[in-house]
Amino acid sequence: MNNLGRNLALWVSIIVMLLLLVDVFQPGNTQHAAQQLAYSDFITDVDTGRVRSVVMQNQNVSGTLTDGTAFETFAPQDPSLVSRLTGKGVEVVAKPLDQEGSPLLRYFLNALPIILMVGIWLFMMRQMQGGGGRGAMGFGKSRAKMLTEKQGRVTFEDVAGIDEAKGELQEIVDFLKDPQKFTRLGGKIPKGVLLVGPPGTGKTLLARAIAGEANVPFFTISGSDFVEMFVGVGASRVRDMFEQGKKAAPCIIFIDEIDAVGRHRGAGLGGGNDEREQTLNQMLVEMDGFESNEGVILIAATNRPDVLDPALLRPGRFDRQVVVSNPDVGGREKILRVHMRKVPLASDVDPRIIARGTPGFSGADLANLVNEAALAAARLGKRTVSMREFEDAKDKVLMGAERRSLVMNEEEKKRTAYHEAGHAITAVLVPESEPIHKATIIPRGRALGMVMRLPEGDRLSMSKKNCIAHLVVAMGGRVAEEVVYGKDNICNGAMGDIQMATRVARSMVTEWGMSDKVGMIAYANDDQGGGGMFFGGAAKNFSEHTAMEIDSEIKRLIDEAYDQARNYLHDHVDELHRLAEALLEYETLSGEDIRQIMRGQPIERVEVDETTPVNRRSSVPQVSGPEIVQPGDKPENDKDEGGEVHPVPQPG
Structure with missing residues (x-):
């Protein structure tokens, strides 16, 4: 109410000042006061030649004497007055009588130009302050919005998959509920908590x-x-924000994307960062200055903790850094169950299986997956969302939408089938490879077909055997083309496979120390601008001779993987033909289907009744087969024209 009263008083003062200005600058107020003459004296002055000019408005007569004196008088009905005036050489001007109008209307019309100018000025000031809606005098006011959450209240029950982060923050909740529990032992609640994690993990x-x-x-x-x-506006808003927090204490102030204002000071070379640095300085003082902010807990979120100023992260300001990482398989299952509460599910849907097939997904990714599955079921006119829709949604998120409108001739389709069959057979035969999840020749994204492999568990590191297995499987598509069509008839479908294999082999040699010849030395480019020399347009911290050895080792690893893949496919050429024919017939095969075909067994397709009531404890769905294994990390998909999708090794 105080702010409302001040704003109202301000506007009333502005309006009064405008009316006074209009009244002062009225034309009538600028004239000198006229002398009132009796009509008889007026006639005498006319006869004696003392009147210079007159203005007649009906019976009102005003004018000027020869000595410059202004006068006014009221003339009765005298028909001879005009002839008498003209006979004495008096200048006579006749004007119609003014029309009586509303005084307020006259004031408004006279003040309209000034009102327009003031209105334009206020509009420009509001635009310059960012359109925050706090009025022309609210430059330094905080933009913080207070959420009471009378409806749609969020609690820890709505947050799943980040149990460690919730455990650390439960202490803050306990302090806000019962401060004496901690203060009687001399404890102090942290003044600030920094939530750090990738985008979409649920920090807000x-x-x-x-x-x-x-x-x-x-x-x-x-x-x-x-x-x-x-x-100075940012610093003023920081002060106002903490003043609001003190009035509402105990309270929580949440600053999202704090790296926009909390970046390292002194990083800029010019004066363009002065305003941001002043804002940061004021925030540092408010958090831990001479004045205490008891009961005000500051929570901030960022996915760039490396760029924050060290003074912001020291104890006494942001005392705690809570890492909100991507959930593991158990966390993904809990998150899926939260998002599935409002979705009618078919009996074959099991969140545990979906969680095992979504490695590295964040909470936002899983919410998007559930939404995509619901939309797909709605497009088909279904009443429930089945496992098939979740599988399609997962493939869409990982690999892109299906391109069924793409017209492929039979020869291209057959070549794609053999390419994917080569990937699938090597993935099954190499012992250290991740189990195969599915193979398809339905185009998705840029790929004409693909093979997906998923690790058996949440993988945090990779061995040298795993890396070599990735190279062997990547070479399987090109080798299959050579076995069937000959070396001179290969196509560019293995482009993505070659890129992925080169990237893995280079990491093995230059980053992971998996080459005996090069040794356990980090030869990767120094992105931090260290003391390396410039070679080939990029910063290199090794000599040209070492670069030749690195290239030689990369080529050796890829060539050896190529030879292994060729040996596997030459020994299993019959399985290659059978699997390619099955892909041409069914277009998509699960991991179990592929293993049955390689054993020479016929595959069976079981249709699932999608109208059965929901049973969230159902077992593994029959749509994709039982071979959906627990992944460890979200694959960075590598797509190519021929098509394979497989997890790229990540350093431990």
Whole structure:
């Protein structure tokens, strides 16, 4: 109400000043006061020649004497007055009587230009302050919005898959509910908590859950809302934000994307960062300065902790850094169950199986997967969402949408089938390879077909045998083409496979120390601008001779993998033909289908009744076969014209 009263008083003062200005600059107010003459004196002055000019408006007569004195008088009905005036050489001007109108209307019309100018000025000031909606005088006011969450309250029950982060933040909730529990032992609650993690892992949702659990006021603001074109505005908004927090204490202030204002000071060479640095300085003072902010807990989120200023991260400001990482297989299952609450599921849907087939997915990715599956079922007119829709949604998120409109002739389709069959057979035969999940010749994204392999568990590291297995499987598609069509009739379908194999082999040699000839030395490019020399347009920290040895080792690893793949396919050429024919017939084969074909057994397709009531404890679905294995990390898909999709090794 205080802000409303001040704003109302300000606008009333502006309107009064405008009316006074209009009244002062009225034309009538600028004239000198006229002398009132009796009509008889007026006639005498006319007869004696003392009147210079008159203005007649009906019976009102005004004019000027020869000595410059202005006068006014009221003339009765005298028909001879005009002839008397003209006979004495008096200048006579006749004007019609003014039309009586509303005084307010006259004031408004006279003040209209000034009102327009003031309105344009106010509009420009609002635009320059960012259109935040706080009025022309609200430059330094905080943009923080208070969320009461009377409806749609978020608690820790709505946040799944990040149990460690919730455990660390539960202490803050307990402090907000019962501060004496900690203060009587001399403990102090952390002043600030920094949530660090990749995009989509639920940092903002976790902050809202803290406020929902503690049932305290929750102020939210973005880091970019502090910086404006005027110097000092950001610092003023920081002060105002903490003042609001003190009035509502105990409360939580959440700053999203704090790296927009908390970057390392002194990084800029010019003066363009002065405003941002002043804002950061004010935030540092407010968090841990001479004045204490008891009961105000600052929570910030970022996915770039490496660029934040060290003074912001020291104890006393952001005392804790809570890592919100991508969930493991158990966390993914919990997140899927949260998002599936409002989705009608068929009996064959098992969140555990979907979680095992979505390696490295964040919470946002899993929410998108559930939404895509629901949309796919709605497009087909189904009443429930089955496992088939979830499998299609997973493939769409990982590999892109199906391109069934792409017209392929029979020869290209057959070549693609043999290419994918080569990948699939080597994936089954190489002992260290991840189990094959599915193979398809349906185009997705840029690929005409693909083979997907998923690791058996949440993988945090890779052995040298695993890396070599990746190279062997990558070479399987090109080798299959050579076995069937001859070396002179190969096509460019293995482009993506070659790129992936080169990337893995280079990492093995230059980063992971898996080459005896080169040794356990990091030869990767120094991206931090270290003391390396410039070679070939990029910073290199090794000599040309070492570069030749690295290239030789990369070629040796790929050539050896190529030879292994060729040996496998030459020994199993009959299985290669059978698998390619099955792909041409069914277009998509599960991992179990592929193993049955290689054993010479016929495959069976079982249709699932999608109208059966929901049973979330159902076993492995029959749509994709039982071979959906637990993955460890989300594959960085490598797609190519011939087509394979497989996890790229990640360093441990």
